[in-house]
Amino acid sequence: MASLLSAVVLLSCLLSGFAYAVAETDFDFFALALEWPATSCSINSKTCCPYNGCCPGGSPPPGFTIRGLWPDYNDGSYPSCCEGPAYDETKISSLRSAMDKYWTILNCKMTSSCIKKRPVWAHQKHGTCATSVIPDQQEYFLTALQLYLKYNVTDVLVKAGYKPSSKTYPLTGIVSAIESAFNTKPQITCNDKNVYQLRLCFTKEFEVRESCAGESTSCPEYVSLPKFAFRNVTKAAEIDWFSTIKSVVS
Ligand SMILES: *[C@@H]1O[C@H](CO)[C@@H](O)[C@H](O)[C@H]1NC(C)=O
Numbered sequence: 647m648a649s650l651l652s653a654v655v656l657l658s659c660l661l662s663g664f665a666y667a668v669a670e671t672d673f674d675f676f677a678l679a680l681e682w683p684a685t686s687c688s689i690n691s692k693t694c695c696p697y698n699g700c701c702p703g704g705s706p707p708p709g710f711t712i713r714g715l716w717p718d719y720n721d722g723s724y725p726s727c728c729e730g731p732a733y734d735e736t737k738i739s740s741l742r743s744a745m746d747k748y749w750t751i752l753n754c755k756m757t758s759s760c761i762k763k764r765p766v767w768a769h770q771k772h773g774t775c776a777t778s779v780i781p782d783q784q785e786y787f788l789t790a791l792q793l794y795l796k797y798n799v800t801d802v803l804v805k806a807g808y809k810p811s812s813k814t815y816p817l818t819g820i821v822s823a824i825e826s827a828f829n830t831k832p833q834i835t836c837n838d839k840n841v842y843q844l845r846l847c848f849t850k851e852f853e854v855r856e857s858c859a860g861e862s863t864s865c866p867e868y869v870s871l872p873k874f875a876f877r878n879v880t881k882a883a884e885i886d887w888f889s890t891i892k893s894v895v896s
């Protein structure tokens with residue numbers, strides 16, 4: 647099972663065009679990537695896999711959820727799929743309930759996210775490239791959770807009056823609310839006018855950085871934080887993940 651999963655992650659990495667290799671040079675900083683579930687769900691969830699938090703039966707996330715903790719380079723690129731210890735589910739059993747709540751799966755399109763194994767993806771694709779700073783797998787997930795709890799972006803936005811609604815808000819207002827709370831400039835991406843992802847960046851000592859890398863944003867001047875609602879879609883379209891993978895690997 648474990649080796650099948652590693653094979654799958656390796657495969658996903660290869661399919662997405664990354665070589666499975668030791669990173670040439672060590673990375674420069676960490677990005678804690680968050681996502682806004684209402685936007686993710688409107689983009690990704692045409693179908694429901696069993697663990698899709700977008701669908702009835704999932705647990706509705708209260709605000710931003712964790713997408714990943716990513717080692718990045720200063721030039722805006724990032725290492726991925728590095729050689730490292732294979733993912734071991736038993737190592738994170740003590741974190742399981744926190745992860746289910748805050749690291750919710752919101753995408754059924756990506757096969758690796760469809761079997762409650764998003765952590766595998768997060769670890770094998772990104773986490774294995776962070777081993778110079780976080781060699782241990784449990785520590786990797788714990789670090790992401792701790793940063794997420796310490797830097798509660800949702801809380802800052804709610805207190806500054808940016809509540810989930812159909813209203814639009816000035817992007818500069820959202821950015822400066824977070825900047826003054828945490829002393830770091832967030833990097834925000836949008837889908838149309840809806841806030842989609844938000845990154846906070848940290849040094850390898852986990853101090854906040856002034857900003858992430860690159861200033862580009864896909865957001866308009868006025869953005870929205872849409873309210874979360876379950877997607878009314880059928881469960882029938884669940885991907886037959888294992889047979890797809892087996893046929894490709896063998
Ligand atoms: C972050 O803040 C929001 C709004 O105050 C709150 O509902 C949520 O529980 C907090 N999240 C965490 C992980 O503490």
Ligand SMILES: *[C@@H]1O[C@H](CO)[C@@H](O)[C@H](O)[C@H]1NC(C)=O
Nearest residue numbers: 701702875876877878879880
């Ligand atoms: C989902 O859509 C179906 C058909 O349009 C409808 O009958 C059902 O009540 C909807 N369910 C929810 C939870 O909105």
